[in-house]
Amino acid sequence: MTAESDSAVGVSATRATIADAKRIVVKIGSSALTSLVGGLDVGRLDLLADAVEARMRAGTDVIVVSSGAIGAGIAPLGLTKRPRDLATKQAAASVGQLALAHAWGTSFARYGRTVGQVLLTAEDIARRTNHRNAQRTLDRLRSLGAVAVVNENDTVATAEIRFGDNDRLAALVAHLAGAEALILLSDVDGLYDGDPRKGHAVLIPEVNSPEDLDGVVAGSGGALGTGGMASKLSAARLAADAGVPVLLAAAADADVALTTAHVGTAFAGRPVRLSSRRFWVRHAADVQGDLHLDAGAVTAVVGGRRSLLSAGITGISGRFYGGDVVALRDPDGLVVARGVAAYDASELTGMLGKSSSDLSPELQRPVVHADDLVSVAT
Numbered sequence: 001m002t003a004e005s006d007s008a009v010g011v012s013a014t015r016a017t018i019a020d021a022k023r024i025v026v027k028i029g030s031s032a033l034t035s036l037v038g039g040l041d042v043g044r045l046d047l048l049a050d051a052v053e054a055r056m057r058a059g060t061d062v063i064v065v066s067s068g069a070i071g072a073g074i075a076p077l078g079l080t081k082r083p084r085d086l087a088t089k090q091a092a093a094s095v096g097q098l099a100l101a102h103a104w105g106t107s108f109a110r111y112g113r114t115v116g117q118v119l120l121t122a123e124d125i126a127r128r129t130n131h132r133n134a135q136r137t138l139d140r141l142r143s144l145g146a147v148a149v150v151n152e153n154d155t156v157a158t159a160e161i162r163f164g165d166n167d168r169l170a171a172l173v174a175h176l177a178g179a180e181a182l183i184l185l186s187d188v189d190g191l192y193d194g195d196p197r198k199g200h201a202v203l204i205p206e207v208n209s210p211e212d213l214d215g216v217v218a219g220s221g222g223a224l225g226t227g228g229m230a231s232k233l234s235a236a237r238l239a240a241d242a243g244v245p246v247l248l249a250a251a252a253d254a255d256v257a258l259t260t261a262h263v264g265t266a267f268a269g270r271p272v273r274l275s276s277r278r279f280w281v282r283h284a285a286d287v288q289g290d291l292h293l294d295a296g297a298v299t300a301v302v303g304g305r306r307s308l309l310s311a312g313i314t315g316i317s318g319r320f321y322g323g324d325v326v327a328l329r330d331p332d333g334l335v336v337a338r339g340v341a342a343y344d345a346s347e348l349t350g351m352l353g354k355s356s357s358d359l360s361p362e363l364q365r366p367v368v369h370a371d372d373l374v375s376v377a378t
């Protein structure tokens with residue numbers, strides 16, 4: 001089989017997985033749902049609800065992640081462009097979220113379908129107990145036949161604890177909900193090798209490995225979008241780690257995207273997904289402190305996938321407790337891995353640089369066990 005036909009098989013396999021998935025997350029970007037002059041585009045929203053309803057009737061559980069709160073709040077507040085400061089963004093979101101939820105509710109009511117609004121902060125996903133709460137709410141909405149419409153809880157999220165963009169939120173929700181596919185709908189019809197607004201660019205139909213992204217320039221978003229193409233690529237990587245394939249397509253093609261998936265760019269999921277715990281360590285958890293490693297420990301942990309022992313730690317920073325996630329830094333200060341610390345920072349202070357035989361028996365466990373450790377490079 002030639003390399004070309006191999007990749008053709010890859011194309012149909014990923015798209016078939018997306019088309020056949022029994023649980024999916026569909027994320028709609030602000031750029032597709034709102035405009036600066038017209039505000040919320042209710043006609044577009046109806047078409048999206050039509051496509052989601054059709055897929056649900058075909059037997060798939062669908063969770064919607066809808067951006068657009070800030071975009072929908074701009075005109076009613078008499079603003080003329082997307083605000084930049086946090087307080088005005090939050091004011092716009094508080095006005096716009098009401099309009100957005102109402103529009104989704106009205107649109108799905110055409111089918112007798114009930115909508116549940118789920119507003120999440122990054123903390124709701126970073127803490128494992130909150131994480132389970134969100135999971136239970138989504139599960140119960142599904143079992144009651146309602147469709148969940150998720151957005152970031154913009155009015156309470158501060159700059160430090162934001163998801164940053166809804167592409168990332170959608171990928172985290174896909175993991176949390178055990179979805180088998182993620183569909184990102186935007187104002188662009190797929191991934192191009194460069195920003196299509198800036199001149200000639202070529203559509204990339206399939207991304208099967210990081211090498212397929214060589215030379216791709218992921219530019220910024222439009223006047224209303226948040227992260228541009230860079231945030232979609234990092235969300236696709238995050239979803240791939242959870243074994244979830246991603247389709248990036250235009251919202252105008254939502255019907256095709258949600259039926260055959262024969263449109264846009266398809267990103268393959270990892271064949272071997274990270275365990276739920278390691279996924280959480282790498283992508284979802286908040287980092288509470290840092291461990292500074294010597295060169296030998298970096299090699300053992302990153303290259304050899306071994307547990308981190310106190311002998312290889314030269315310093316610590318931050319106030320963390322056993323069970324918290326910490327960043328592991330190399331001698332140049334670069335983060336090379338993340339892991340769950342087995343000890344409190346206060347206990348670790350007296351253990352630095354000591355080999356296990358110099359420590360009392362209760363302190364001889366690894367500082368970060370290999371099962372709780374994820375390199376940031378792989």
Ligand SMILES: Nc1ncnc2c1ncn2[C@@H]1O[C@H](COP(=O)(O)OP(=O)(O)O)[C@@H](O)[C@H]1O
Binds near residue numbers: 030223
């Ligand atoms: N390499 C690229 N391929 C496709 N689109 C790109 C690329 N680089 C930048 N873009 C721009 O990213 C925009 C989509 O991002 P964004 O505005 O954040 O969308 P959304 O609101 O759907 O999240 C598109 O309008 C497109 O012009």
Ligand SMILES: N[C@@H](CCC(=O)OP(=O)(O)O)C(=O)O
Binds near residue numbers: 070
């Ligand atoms: N929570 C924000 C969405 C921020 C965001 O990520 O927007 P987008 O890049 O359009 O998906 C809002 O509803 O306006």
